[in-house]
Amino acid sequence: MRFLRLIFVAALALILVAVALANRGPVTLSAFPANFGAYLGGTWTVTLPIFLVIFLAFALGMLAGLIWEWMREAHIRREARRRHAEVERLQSEMDHLRDRHAAPRDDVLAILDQPSPAKPGAPTGAGLPATR
Incomplete structure (x- = not known):
């Protein structure tokens, strides 16, 4: 080229x-x-x-x-700037809503949502008895 x-x-x-x-x-x-x-x-x-x-x-x-x-083409550039600003505003609002709704509402729910650590020597199965 x-x-x-x-x-x-x-x-x-x-x-x-x-x-x-x-x-x-x-x-x-x-x-x-x-x-x-x-x-x-x-x-x-x-x-x-x-x-x-x-x-x-x-x-x-x-x-x-x-x-x-x-x-x-000035009106096209003006419309593009306006839409870009609107997209940025909506993206910021969406990120804020994700952060607000993804967090648990209180400490008790936060503890319940955390996976419990595995105890040493405990079977890794789902608590079912071993097959014979």
């Missing part, structure tokens, strides 16, 4: 280098259409190689998709 991942990453890197070498020409990006930026003061343009514009657009698209999915 690691070998397949290495092959995939190498192929992706090779494709990205090929795209970068094929698209080295400069391109001018403007923030506003038709010199509208001149009314706001300053130049609102930047000149970059086109491969950089492609890679930045891809990266920004991936980032936007990640943020969108994170926000879309």
Whole structure:
């Protein structure tokens, strides 16, 4: 599996280098259409190689998709946290009830519930007479 991942990453890197070498020409990006930026003061343009514009657009698209999915699934994570807290509370309550009900209610019952130690020399049978 690691070998397949290495092959995939190498192929992706090779494709990205090929795209970068094929698209080295400069391109001018403007923030506003038709010199509208001149009314706001300053130049609102930047000149970059086109491969950089492609890679930045891809990266920004991936980032936007990640943020969108994170926000879309927020209610699922909130419900999972709520249910996890409820399970923890119920587990704690169940452990408390087990401890409370497993213990004998008084000392006499505790003595009766304990198995009696075997006396030395006593037969280990159930008190039945030996067969002849």
